[in-house]
Amino acid sequence: MTPDTIRVRTSEEIDRVNPEIHGHFAEHLGRCVYGGLWVGEDDPLPTTDGIREDTVERLSDLGVHQLRWPGGCFADAYHWRDGVGPREERPTRPNDFWAQGREEAFVESNAFGTEEFVRLCELVDAEPFLAANVGSGDPQEAKEWVEYCNREDDTALARERAENGSPDPHDVTYWGVGNENWGCGGQFDPETYANEFRRFAHYMRLRGAEETIACGHVDEDWNRRFLAQLTEPDLLDHLSIHRYFGRWDGDCGSATEFDDEQYYLLFAESLKVGRQVDSAAAAIDTYASTDDVGIAVDEWGAWHPEATSENGLEQENSVRDAVAAAGVLDDFNHRADLVSMANLAQTVNVLQCVVQTDEEAAWPTPTYRVLDLYSPHVGATAVRTSVETEEVETDLWEVPLVSASATDGDEGTYVTLSNRSLDEERTVRVAVRDDIGGASGEVLFADHDPSDYSTRGNAAEFEAADLDVTTEDGDLVVDLPPNSVAGLSVESA
Structure with missing residues (x-):
């Protein structure tokens, strides 16, 4: 077999890989928040202010550079005042979109609100990213939420925040102006949403919203119509797109059952993420500039047919999904000059989560291992x-x-690579530079089938193993097992 060849051109810089690209997403959906992140202060599990310490430990070790909340579709039916103040006085509301776990059905207790979310962000050292309610809310509600979170002077809402236990501002930088407003967020056409975005963003910025994120679409025409109508691109810092791959119709099989054709189709679907970043960038450059407006892929990941609203969008997290995620992260690195942030969906228990929990423990998924392997890219130059x-x-x-x-970073060059082949090992040559001082490697999933998935009992089996790296004619050479992901650390001479 002719070796595959990777050519790394260290002299051709793209841009810094923003830490926010390794962001995550937590919605009031299934067991993500309730049970996964927050269990309350009376739970037998060790908690900090009701937040699970085992989940916090996993997320802290991984590095959650920014966390988006409260949705998702839930955001455009959420009224932030329901989730502040004494918990025993907070109203119980219908959850218009999602089942909250397997017993509580479509009900929202509001036990986890703004203060609890910001506390979680503090515990895992994540930048908070709040999504304001455009679909059923108004600019007054949104600007008051910004004031509650960010004002430090003596205003009524700043005093209310202090009474709720936070005398210092939360300093929330990132503010989403709605979510999927072309669909569950209000069924807006792009022109109407542009008018609403302009109105909301204007008032939110007056109260301290530093960076605003507009809801975009994977449809380039929708984005172009929105941007043409916006007329004030200075109000816009990021345009979001969402891309799930896995085909709800079952064309890619399920998370753990698929034939050869379905196996590869999932990877083809995952390649849409990069293509749609390019499409959104083309729309932005027509009406503004991607130098000023970044692309926020603030929902992405595998979504299989078995993940339904009724089961809280839970699915097994397989090796195939993790290898697909590696390719998406590579595509983000290739577009470091375009992608300003991204959020894997979702953080705990839901869809392509990085952590799973039961009533006794929290454990990492195969996708967690990939994000961990890719962590040296964060803050370095693609x-x-x-x-x-x-x-x-x-x-x-x-x-x-x-x-x-x-x-390229302070420690040298870091290369990530994956073998998507279903059943063949691939010998890969990596041409990096002439002055290699040394190289080491790690590999994930070398002894796993693509349908293998994490459980509480086997999670440790997905840890990275050492990978043999040899040198031949100045190139690095590695043998990649099928369905595997590797990271190579290359030092300069």
Whole structure:
């Protein structure tokens, strides 16, 4: 077999990989918040202010650089005042969109609100990202939420925050102006949403919203119509897109059951993420500039047919999903000049989560392992990387069998690469630079099938193992098992 070749051009810099690209998403949906993140102060599990300490430990070790809340579709039916003040006085409301766990059905207790969320962010050292209610709310409600969180002078809402236990401002930088407002967030057409965005963002900025995120679409025409109507791009810092892959119709199989064709189709679907970033960037550059407006992929990940509202969008987290996530992270690195933030959906127990829990423990998923392996990219400078490899045809487009990206940082060059082949080991040559001082590697999933998934009992089996790295004619050479992901640390001479 002819080796695959990865060429890392360290002299061709793209941009810094923003830490916010390694962000996550927590919605009031299933067991993400209730049971996964927050269990209350009377729970037998160890907690800090009702927040699970085992989940916090996992997320802190991983690095959650920013966390988006409270949704999702839930955001445009959520009124923030329901979730502040004494918990025993907070109203119980219907959850218009999602089941809250398997017993509480479509009911929201509001036990977890703004103060609890900000406390969680403090515990895991994440930047909070709040999504304001545009669909059923108004600018007054949104600007008051900003004031409650961010004002430090002597205003009524700043005093109310202090009475609720937070005398110092929360300093929330990132504010989403609605969510999926073309759908569950109000069924707006792009022109109407542009008018609403302009109105909301104007008043939110007056009260201290530093960076605002507009709801975009994977449809380029929708984005162009929105941007054309907006007329005031200075109000816009980020345009969001959402992309789930896995096909709810079952064309990619389920999380753990799929044939060869379905196996590769999931990877083809995952390639849409990068393509739609490019599409959104083209729309922005028509009416503003991607130098000023970043793209926030603030929901992304695998969504399989078995994850339904009735079961709290739970699905097994398999090796195939994790390898697909690695390719998406490579695509983000390739577009570090375009992607300003991203949020894997969702943090705990829901969809392609990084942590799963039961009533006694929290454990990492295979996708957690990938995010951890990719952590050296955070804050480093992405550089141009090309891959020469075989491709597999699907009914969408061809899927390269090897994916890769690279960054340069203080510790040298870091290269991530994955083998998407279902059943073949791939020998990969990595051409980095002439002055290699040394290299080491780690590999994930070397002894796993693509359908393997994490449980409380087997989670440790998905940890990274050492990878042999040899040198041949100045290139690094590694043998990648099928369905595996690797990271190479390359030192300068």
